[in-house]
Amino acid sequence: MIDESRIHSVETEIKRVVDNLFSVLEEKVRSKSDLVLFLENGHKSRFKIPDKSEYVIGPGEEYHDDRYRREFYIQYLKGAGIERHKNLEAGGEIDDLSKFKRFSLFLELMIYCHLWENKLHLRDLKQIARLLDRNSYNWDLTIPDYNKGNLIRTEIRDVFINHGLEAGDLINSIYNGQIRNAFAHSQFTFMPNGDTIILGNYDGKYHNLSRINEYEWENYFLKSTLFFHHFFIKKEKMRVDFGNDNPVVNIDFPISPGRKRQIEIYWHNPGYAYTFSPPSN
Structure with missing residues:
Protein backbone atom coordinates (compact mmCIF):
# COMPACT_ATOMS: atom_id res chain seq x y z
CA MET A 1 0.00 0.00 0.00
CA ILE A 2 1.03 3.60 -0.55
CA ASP A 3 1.56 6.34 2.01
CA GLU A 4 -0.53 9.12 0.49
CA SER A 5 1.51 11.77 2.29
CA ARG A 6 4.62 10.84 0.28
CA ILE A 7 3.12 10.86 -3.21
CA HIS A 8 3.44 14.60 -3.83
CA SER A 9 7.09 14.87 -2.76
CA VAL A 10 8.08 11.73 -4.68
CA GLU A 11 6.20 12.88 -7.77
CA THR A 12 7.91 16.30 -7.64
CA GLU A 13 11.31 14.59 -7.50
CA ILE A 14 10.50 12.23 -10.36
CA LYS A 15 9.17 15.00 -12.61
CA ARG A 16 12.38 16.99 -12.08
CA VAL A 17 14.53 13.97 -12.97
CA VAL A 18 12.50 13.18 -16.10
CA ASP A 19 12.44 16.81 -17.24
CA ASN A 20 16.22 16.98 -16.87
CA LEU A 21 16.69 13.75 -18.83
CA PHE A 22 14.71 15.04 -21.80
CA SER A 23 16.31 18.49 -21.61
CA VAL A 24 19.82 17.02 -21.81
CA LEU A 25 18.73 14.68 -24.61
CA GLU A 26 17.48 17.68 -26.60
CA GLU A 27 20.84 19.43 -26.08
CA LYS A 28 23.08 16.48 -27.00
CA VAL A 29 21.21 14.69 -29.80
CA ARG A 30 23.04 14.88 -33.13
CA SER A 31 20.18 15.99 -35.36
CA LYS A 32 16.48 16.75 -35.63
CA SER A 33 16.17 13.47 -37.51
CA ASP A 34 17.47 11.48 -34.55
CA LEU A 35 15.26 13.35 -32.08
CA VAL A 36 12.03 13.05 -34.07
CA LEU A 37 12.67 9.36 -34.79
CA PHE A 38 12.95 8.76 -31.05
CA LEU A 39 9.82 10.78 -30.32
CA GLU A 40 7.87 9.14 -33.16
CA ASN A 41 9.13 5.64 -32.35
CA GLY A 42 10.83 4.73 -35.62
CA HIS A 43 10.95 0.92 -35.70
CA ARG A 70 -0.65 1.63 -17.89
CA GLU A 71 -4.36 1.84 -17.14
CA PHE A 72 -3.94 -0.81 -14.45
CA TYR A 73 -1.06 0.75 -12.55
CA ILE A 74 -2.61 4.23 -12.70
CA GLN A 75 -5.85 2.86 -11.26
CA TYR A 76 -3.88 0.99 -8.60
CA LEU A 77 -2.05 4.16 -7.53
CA LYS A 78 -5.38 5.94 -7.18
CA GLY A 79 -6.91 3.29 -4.93
CA ALA A 80 -4.07 1.85 -2.85
CA GLY A 81 -3.64 4.52 -0.17
CA ILE A 82 -2.90 3.17 3.29
CA GLU A 83 -4.93 5.86 5.10
CA ARG A 84 -7.95 5.11 2.94
CA HIS A 85 -7.76 1.44 3.91
CA LYS A 86 -7.23 2.27 7.60
CA ASN A 87 -10.44 4.28 7.47
CA LEU A 88 -12.24 1.36 5.84
CA GLU A 89 -10.97 -0.90 8.64
CA ALA A 90 -12.07 1.59 11.28
CA GLY A 91 -15.51 1.74 9.68
CA GLY A 92 -15.83 -2.03 9.71
CA GLU A 93 -15.67 -2.43 5.94
CA ILE A 94 -12.34 -4.28 6.23
CA ASP A 95 -11.92 -6.89 8.94
CA ASP A 96 -8.14 -7.43 8.63
CA LEU A 97 -5.89 -4.72 7.18
CA SER A 98 -2.87 -7.03 7.19
CA LYS A 99 -4.54 -9.27 4.63
CA PHE A 100 -5.06 -6.29 2.32
CA LYS A 101 -1.46 -5.17 2.81
CA ARG A 102 -0.19 -8.61 1.78
CA PHE A 103 -2.55 -8.60 -1.21
CA SER A 104 -1.23 -5.16 -2.21
CA LEU A 105 2.36 -6.37 -2.00
CA PHE A 106 1.60 -9.14 -4.51
CA LEU A 107 0.17 -6.60 -6.94
CA SER A 136 22.54 7.95 -34.70
CA TYR A 137 19.05 6.60 -34.10
CA ASN A 138 18.87 2.82 -34.37
CA TRP A 139 15.76 1.62 -36.22
CA ASP A 140 16.69 -2.01 -35.51
CA LEU A 141 17.36 -1.75 -31.78
CA THR A 142 16.22 -4.91 -29.99
CA ILE A 143 15.97 -5.78 -26.31
CA PRO A 144 17.04 -9.31 -25.32
CA ASP A 145 14.63 -11.74 -23.72
CA TYR A 146 17.19 -12.57 -21.03
CA ASN A 147 19.82 -10.76 -18.92
CA LYS A 148 17.97 -7.45 -19.01
CA GLY A 149 19.58 -6.56 -15.70
CA ASN A 150 23.00 -6.21 -17.30
CA LEU A 151 21.52 -4.00 -20.04
CA ILE A 152 19.80 -1.77 -17.47
CA ARG A 153 22.95 -1.40 -15.39
CA THR A 154 25.67 -1.04 -18.03
CA GLU A 155 23.92 0.27 -21.15
CA ILE A 156 21.42 2.62 -19.54
CA ARG A 157 22.21 3.48 -15.91
CA ASP A 158 25.98 3.82 -16.35
CA VAL A 159 25.59 5.93 -19.49
CA PHE A 160 23.19 8.28 -17.70
CA ILE A 161 25.60 8.57 -14.76
CA ASN A 162 28.50 9.29 -17.12
CA HIS A 163 26.49 12.20 -18.48
CA GLY A 164 25.82 13.52 -14.97
CA LEU A 165 22.12 12.74 -15.10
CA GLU A 166 20.06 12.27 -11.95
CA ALA A 167 18.14 9.62 -13.88
CA GLY A 168 21.19 7.38 -13.59
CA ASP A 169 21.31 7.75 -9.81
CA LEU A 170 17.55 7.21 -9.63
CA ILE A 171 17.75 3.97 -11.62
CA ASN A 172 20.64 2.85 -9.43
CA SER A 173 18.47 3.32 -6.35
CA ILE A 174 15.20 1.78 -7.61
CA TYR A 175 16.16 -1.06 -9.97
CA ASN A 176 17.06 -4.29 -8.22
CA GLY A 177 17.33 -7.51 -10.21
CA GLN A 178 17.16 -9.63 -7.08
CA ILE A 179 13.63 -8.43 -6.40
CA ARG A 180 12.61 -9.26 -9.97
CA ASN A 181 14.14 -12.74 -9.74
CA ALA A 182 12.54 -13.44 -6.37
CA PHE A 183 9.10 -12.60 -7.73
CA ALA A 184 9.61 -14.47 -11.01
CA HIS A 185 10.70 -17.65 -9.20
CA SER A 186 8.35 -17.41 -6.19
CA GLN A 187 11.25 -16.93 -3.78
CA PHE A 188 9.57 -14.46 -1.47
CA THR A 189 7.08 -14.22 1.34
CA PHE A 190 5.80 -11.57 3.75
CA MET A 191 5.72 -10.97 7.47
CA PRO A 192 2.18 -11.73 8.69
CA ASN A 193 1.34 -8.04 9.24
CA GLY A 194 2.30 -7.25 5.64
CA ASP A 195 4.97 -4.68 6.53
CA THR A 196 8.03 -6.60 5.28
CA ILE A 197 8.98 -8.58 2.17
CA ILE A 198 11.29 -11.52 2.85
CA LEU A 199 13.45 -12.57 -0.10
CA GLY A 200 14.17 -16.28 -0.34
CA ASN A 201 16.99 -15.85 -2.89
CA TYR A 202 19.26 -14.03 -0.45
CA ASP A 203 22.79 -15.46 -0.59
CA GLY A 204 24.81 -12.73 1.10
CA GLU A 216 12.24 0.77 1.44
CA TRP A 217 9.73 -1.06 -0.72
CA GLU A 218 7.72 2.10 -1.25
CA ASN A 219 10.86 3.73 -2.69
CA TYR A 220 11.39 0.88 -5.13
CA PHE A 221 7.76 0.61 -6.18
CA LEU A 222 6.43 4.16 -6.10
CA LYS A 223 9.48 5.76 -7.69
CA SER A 224 9.65 3.11 -10.44
CA THR A 225 5.97 3.46 -11.26
CA LEU A 226 6.02 7.26 -11.28
CA PHE A 227 9.25 7.33 -13.27
CA PHE A 228 7.84 5.34 -16.17
CA HIS A 229 4.50 7.13 -15.92
CA HIS A 230 6.02 10.60 -16.17
CA PHE A 231 8.52 9.42 -18.78
CA PHE A 232 5.56 8.47 -20.97
CA ILE A 233 3.81 11.81 -20.34
CA LYS A 234 6.97 13.85 -21.01
CA LYS A 235 7.82 12.02 -24.22
CA GLU A 236 4.30 12.51 -25.55
CA LYS A 237 4.28 16.22 -24.68
CA MET A 238 7.66 16.75 -26.33
CA ARG A 239 6.48 14.85 -29.41
CA VAL A 240 3.43 17.08 -29.86
CA ASP A 241 5.38 20.29 -29.14
CA PHE A 242 8.08 19.26 -31.62
CA GLY A 243 5.49 18.46 -34.28
CA ASN A 244 3.70 21.77 -33.86
CA ASP A 245 7.04 23.60 -34.19
CA ASN A 246 8.34 21.49 -37.09
CA PRO A 247 5.59 20.74 -39.65
CA VAL A 248 8.09 19.15 -42.06
CA VAL A 249 11.25 17.27 -41.02
CA ASN A 250 13.88 15.39 -43.00
CA ILE A 251 14.69 11.99 -41.52
CA ASP A 252 17.30 9.33 -42.29
CA TYR A 272 -1.06 14.97 -33.77
CA ALA A 273 1.27 12.64 -35.64
CA TYR A 274 3.87 12.58 -38.38
CA THR A 275 3.24 10.57 -41.54
CA PHE A 276 5.05 10.08 -44.82
CA SER A 277 2.28 11.94 -46.70
CA PRO A 278 1.63 15.69 -46.53
CA PRO A 279 -1.71 16.76 -45.05
CA SER A 280 -4.47 17.43 -47.55
CA ASN A 281 -5.53 21.04 -47.94
Whole structure:
Protein backbone atom coordinates (compact mmCIF):
# COMPACT_ATOMS: atom_id res chain seq x y z
CA MET A 1 0.00 0.00 0.00
CA ILE A 2 1.03 3.60 -0.55
CA ASP A 3 1.56 6.34 2.01
CA GLU A 4 -0.53 9.12 0.49
CA SER A 5 1.51 11.77 2.29
CA ARG A 6 4.62 10.84 0.28
CA ILE A 7 3.12 10.86 -3.21
CA HIS A 8 3.44 14.60 -3.83
CA SER A 9 7.09 14.87 -2.76
CA VAL A 10 8.08 11.73 -4.68
CA GLU A 11 6.20 12.88 -7.77
CA THR A 12 7.91 16.30 -7.64
CA GLU A 13 11.31 14.59 -7.50
CA ILE A 14 10.50 12.23 -10.36
CA LYS A 15 9.17 15.00 -12.61
CA ARG A 16 12.38 16.99 -12.08
CA VAL A 17 14.53 13.97 -12.97
CA VAL A 18 12.50 13.18 -16.10
CA ASP A 19 12.44 16.81 -17.24
CA ASN A 20 16.22 16.98 -16.87
CA LEU A 21 16.69 13.75 -18.83
CA PHE A 22 14.71 15.04 -21.80
CA SER A 23 16.31 18.49 -21.61
CA VAL A 24 19.82 17.02 -21.81
CA LEU A 25 18.73 14.68 -24.61
CA GLU A 26 17.48 17.68 -26.60
CA GLU A 27 20.84 19.43 -26.08
CA LYS A 28 23.08 16.48 -27.00
CA VAL A 29 21.21 14.69 -29.80
CA ARG A 30 23.04 14.88 -33.13
CA SER A 31 20.18 15.99 -35.36
CA LYS A 32 16.48 16.75 -35.63
CA SER A 33 16.17 13.47 -37.51
CA ASP A 34 17.47 11.48 -34.55
CA LEU A 35 15.26 13.35 -32.08
CA VAL A 36 12.03 13.05 -34.07
CA LEU A 37 12.67 9.36 -34.79
CA PHE A 38 12.95 8.76 -31.05
CA LEU A 39 9.82 10.78 -30.32
CA GLU A 40 7.87 9.14 -33.16
CA ASN A 41 9.13 5.64 -32.35
CA GLY A 42 10.83 4.73 -35.62
CA HIS A 43 10.95 0.92 -35.70
CA LYS A 44 10.72 -2.25 -37.75
CA SER A 45 7.15 -3.50 -37.75
CA ARG A 46 6.33 -7.09 -36.87
CA PHE A 47 3.82 -7.09 -39.71
CA LYS A 48 5.03 -6.98 -43.31
CA ILE A 49 2.87 -5.43 -46.01
CA PRO A 50 3.67 -6.37 -49.62
CA ASP A 51 5.51 -3.61 -51.52
CA LYS A 52 5.80 -1.51 -48.36
CA SER A 53 8.84 -0.86 -46.20
CA GLU A 54 8.93 -2.75 -42.92
CA TYR A 55 10.28 0.42 -41.28
CA VAL A 56 7.54 2.65 -39.89
CA ILE A 57 6.97 5.55 -37.51
CA GLY A 58 4.23 5.82 -34.94
CA PRO A 59 3.13 4.12 -31.72
CA GLY A 60 3.55 0.55 -32.97
CA GLU A 61 2.17 -2.71 -31.69
CA GLU A 62 3.97 -2.59 -28.34
CA TYR A 63 2.49 0.80 -27.49
CA HIS A 64 -1.03 -0.49 -28.02
CA ASP A 65 -0.23 -3.74 -26.20
CA ASP A 66 0.92 -1.66 -23.22
CA ARG A 67 -2.08 0.65 -22.86
CA TYR A 68 -4.03 -1.56 -20.43
CA ARG A 69 -0.96 -2.14 -18.28
CA ARG A 70 -0.65 1.63 -17.89
CA GLU A 71 -4.36 1.84 -17.14
CA PHE A 72 -3.94 -0.81 -14.45
CA TYR A 73 -1.06 0.75 -12.55
CA ILE A 74 -2.61 4.23 -12.70
CA GLN A 75 -5.85 2.86 -11.26
CA TYR A 76 -3.88 0.99 -8.60
CA LEU A 77 -2.05 4.16 -7.53
CA LYS A 78 -5.38 5.94 -7.18
CA GLY A 79 -6.91 3.29 -4.93
CA ALA A 80 -4.07 1.85 -2.85
CA GLY A 81 -3.64 4.52 -0.17
CA ILE A 82 -2.90 3.17 3.29
CA GLU A 83 -4.93 5.86 5.10
CA ARG A 84 -7.95 5.11 2.94
CA HIS A 85 -7.76 1.44 3.91
CA LYS A 86 -7.23 2.27 7.60
CA ASN A 87 -10.44 4.28 7.47
CA LEU A 88 -12.24 1.36 5.84
CA GLU A 89 -10.97 -0.90 8.64
CA ALA A 90 -12.07 1.59 11.28
CA GLY A 91 -15.51 1.74 9.68
CA GLY A 92 -15.83 -2.03 9.71
CA GLU A 93 -15.67 -2.43 5.94
CA ILE A 94 -12.34 -4.28 6.23
CA ASP A 95 -11.92 -6.89 8.94
CA ASP A 96 -8.14 -7.43 8.63
CA LEU A 97 -5.89 -4.72 7.18
CA SER A 98 -2.87 -7.03 7.19
CA LYS A 99 -4.54 -9.27 4.63
CA PHE A 100 -5.06 -6.29 2.32
CA LYS A 101 -1.46 -5.17 2.81
CA ARG A 102 -0.19 -8.61 1.78
CA PHE A 103 -2.55 -8.60 -1.21
CA SER A 104 -1.23 -5.16 -2.21
CA LEU A 105 2.36 -6.37 -2.00
CA PHE A 106 1.60 -9.14 -4.51
CA LEU A 107 0.17 -6.60 -6.94
CA GLU A 108 3.01 -4.14 -6.40
CA LEU A 109 5.67 -6.79 -6.99
CA MET A 110 3.93 -7.76 -10.22
CA ILE A 111 3.72 -4.15 -11.40
CA TYR A 112 7.36 -3.48 -10.45
CA CYS A 113 8.62 -6.50 -12.37
CA HIS A 114 6.49 -5.75 -15.42
CA LEU A 115 7.78 -2.17 -15.53
CA TRP A 116 11.42 -3.26 -15.56
CA GLU A 117 10.85 -6.19 -17.93
CA ASN A 118 8.92 -4.05 -20.43
CA LYS A 119 10.82 -4.01 -23.74
CA LEU A 120 9.19 -0.77 -24.86
CA HIS A 121 10.40 0.99 -21.71
CA LEU A 122 13.90 -0.41 -22.00
CA ARG A 123 14.17 0.33 -25.71
CA ASP A 124 13.26 3.97 -25.10
CA LEU A 125 15.86 4.29 -22.34
CA LYS A 126 18.49 2.50 -24.42
CA GLN A 127 17.78 4.76 -27.41
CA ILE A 128 18.27 7.82 -25.19
CA ALA A 129 21.56 6.40 -23.90
CA ARG A 130 22.76 5.91 -27.48
CA LEU A 131 21.68 9.40 -28.53
CA LEU A 132 23.41 10.96 -25.52
CA ASP A 133 26.62 9.29 -26.71
CA ARG A 134 26.11 10.96 -30.10
CA ASN A 135 25.13 7.81 -31.96
CA SER A 136 22.54 7.95 -34.70
CA TYR A 137 19.05 6.60 -34.10
CA ASN A 138 18.87 2.82 -34.37
CA TRP A 139 15.76 1.62 -36.22
CA ASP A 140 16.69 -2.01 -35.51
CA LEU A 141 17.36 -1.75 -31.78
CA THR A 142 16.22 -4.91 -29.99
CA ILE A 143 15.97 -5.78 -26.31
CA PRO A 144 17.04 -9.31 -25.32
CA ASP A 145 14.63 -11.74 -23.72
CA TYR A 146 17.19 -12.57 -21.03
CA ASN A 147 19.82 -10.76 -18.92
CA LYS A 148 17.97 -7.45 -19.01
CA GLY A 149 19.58 -6.56 -15.70
CA ASN A 150 23.00 -6.21 -17.30
CA LEU A 151 21.52 -4.00 -20.04
CA ILE A 152 19.80 -1.77 -17.47
CA ARG A 153 22.95 -1.40 -15.39
CA THR A 154 25.67 -1.04 -18.03
CA GLU A 155 23.92 0.27 -21.15
CA ILE A 156 21.42 2.62 -19.54
CA ARG A 157 22.21 3.48 -15.91
CA ASP A 158 25.98 3.82 -16.35
CA VAL A 159 25.59 5.93 -19.49
CA PHE A 160 23.19 8.28 -17.70
CA ILE A 161 25.60 8.57 -14.76
CA ASN A 162 28.50 9.29 -17.12
CA HIS A 163 26.49 12.20 -18.48
CA GLY A 164 25.82 13.52 -14.97
CA LEU A 165 22.12 12.74 -15.10
CA GLU A 166 20.06 12.27 -11.95
CA ALA A 167 18.14 9.62 -13.88
CA GLY A 168 21.19 7.38 -13.59
CA ASP A 169 21.31 7.75 -9.81
CA LEU A 170 17.55 7.21 -9.63
CA ILE A 171 17.75 3.97 -11.62
CA ASN A 172 20.64 2.85 -9.43
CA SER A 173 18.47 3.32 -6.35
CA ILE A 174 15.20 1.78 -7.61
CA TYR A 175 16.16 -1.06 -9.97
CA ASN A 176 17.06 -4.29 -8.22
CA GLY A 177 17.33 -7.51 -10.21
CA GLN A 178 17.16 -9.63 -7.08
CA ILE A 179 13.63 -8.43 -6.40
CA ARG A 180 12.61 -9.26 -9.97
CA ASN A 181 14.14 -12.74 -9.74
CA ALA A 182 12.54 -13.44 -6.37
CA PHE A 183 9.10 -12.60 -7.73
CA ALA A 184 9.61 -14.47 -11.01
CA HIS A 185 10.70 -17.65 -9.20
CA SER A 186 8.35 -17.41 -6.19
CA GLN A 187 11.25 -16.93 -3.78
CA PHE A 188 9.57 -14.46 -1.47
CA THR A 189 7.08 -14.22 1.34
CA PHE A 190 5.80 -11.57 3.75
CA MET A 191 5.72 -10.97 7.47
CA PRO A 192 2.18 -11.73 8.69
CA ASN A 193 1.34 -8.04 9.24
CA GLY A 194 2.30 -7.25 5.64
CA ASP A 195 4.97 -4.68 6.53
CA THR A 196 8.03 -6.60 5.28
CA ILE A 197 8.98 -8.58 2.17
CA ILE A 198 11.29 -11.52 2.85
CA LEU A 199 13.45 -12.57 -0.10
CA GLY A 200 14.17 -16.28 -0.34
CA ASN A 201 16.99 -15.85 -2.89
CA TYR A 202 19.26 -14.03 -0.45
CA ASP A 203 22.79 -15.46 -0.59
CA GLY A 204 24.81 -12.73 1.10
CA LYS A 205 26.94 -12.25 -2.02
CA TYR A 206 25.24 -11.55 -5.35
CA HIS A 207 21.78 -11.30 -3.81
CA ASN A 208 22.40 -9.33 -0.63
CA LEU A 209 18.87 -8.27 0.29
CA SER A 210 17.28 -10.54 2.86
CA ARG A 211 14.22 -8.40 3.57
CA ILE A 212 12.67 -5.07 2.57
CA ASN A 213 10.63 -2.97 4.99
CA GLU A 214 7.59 -0.88 4.05
CA TYR A 215 9.47 2.38 3.54
CA GLU A 216 12.24 0.77 1.44
CA TRP A 217 9.73 -1.06 -0.72
CA GLU A 218 7.72 2.10 -1.25
CA ASN A 219 10.86 3.73 -2.69
CA TYR A 220 11.39 0.88 -5.13
CA PHE A 221 7.76 0.61 -6.18
CA LEU A 222 6.43 4.16 -6.10
CA LYS A 223 9.48 5.76 -7.69
CA SER A 224 9.65 3.11 -10.44
CA THR A 225 5.97 3.46 -11.26
CA LEU A 226 6.02 7.26 -11.28
CA PHE A 227 9.25 7.33 -13.27
CA PHE A 228 7.84 5.34 -16.17
CA HIS A 229 4.50 7.13 -15.92
CA HIS A 230 6.02 10.60 -16.17
CA PHE A 231 8.52 9.42 -18.78
CA PHE A 232 5.56 8.47 -20.97
CA ILE A 233 3.81 11.81 -20.34
CA LYS A 234 6.97 13.85 -21.01
CA LYS A 235 7.82 12.02 -24.22
CA GLU A 236 4.30 12.51 -25.55
CA LYS A 237 4.28 16.22 -24.68
CA MET A 238 7.66 16.75 -26.33
CA ARG A 239 6.48 14.85 -29.41
CA VAL A 240 3.43 17.08 -29.86
CA ASP A 241 5.38 20.29 -29.14
CA PHE A 242 8.08 19.26 -31.62
CA GLY A 243 5.49 18.46 -34.28
CA ASN A 244 3.70 21.77 -33.86
CA ASP A 245 7.04 23.60 -34.19
CA ASN A 246 8.34 21.49 -37.09
CA PRO A 247 5.59 20.74 -39.65
CA VAL A 248 8.09 19.15 -42.06
CA VAL A 249 11.25 17.27 -41.02
CA ASN A 250 13.88 15.39 -43.00
CA ILE A 251 14.69 11.99 -41.52
CA ASP A 252 17.30 9.33 -42.29
CA PHE A 253 15.22 6.43 -43.58
CA PRO A 254 16.70 2.92 -44.01
CA ILE A 255 16.43 1.54 -47.55
CA SER A 256 18.76 -1.48 -47.27
CA PRO A 257 21.26 -2.86 -44.73
CA GLY A 258 23.74 -0.10 -43.97
CA ARG A 259 22.09 2.39 -46.35
CA LYS A 260 19.74 5.28 -45.66
CA ARG A 261 18.31 8.16 -47.58
CA GLN A 262 16.72 11.43 -46.55
CA ILE A 263 12.96 11.69 -46.84
CA GLU A 264 10.41 14.15 -45.51
CA ILE A 265 7.76 13.44 -42.92
CA TYR A 266 4.79 15.74 -42.29
CA TRP A 267 3.01 16.78 -39.11
CA HIS A 268 -0.77 16.40 -39.12
CA ASN A 269 -2.87 18.58 -36.84
CA PRO A 270 -5.51 17.43 -36.02
CA GLY A 271 -4.17 13.94 -35.68
CA TYR A 272 -1.06 14.97 -33.77
CA ALA A 273 1.27 12.64 -35.64
CA TYR A 274 3.87 12.58 -38.38
CA THR A 275 3.24 10.57 -41.54
CA PHE A 276 5.05 10.08 -44.82
CA SER A 277 2.28 11.94 -46.70
CA PRO A 278 1.63 15.69 -46.53
CA PRO A 279 -1.71 16.76 -45.05
CA SER A 280 -4.47 17.43 -47.55
CA ASN A 281 -5.53 21.04 -47.94
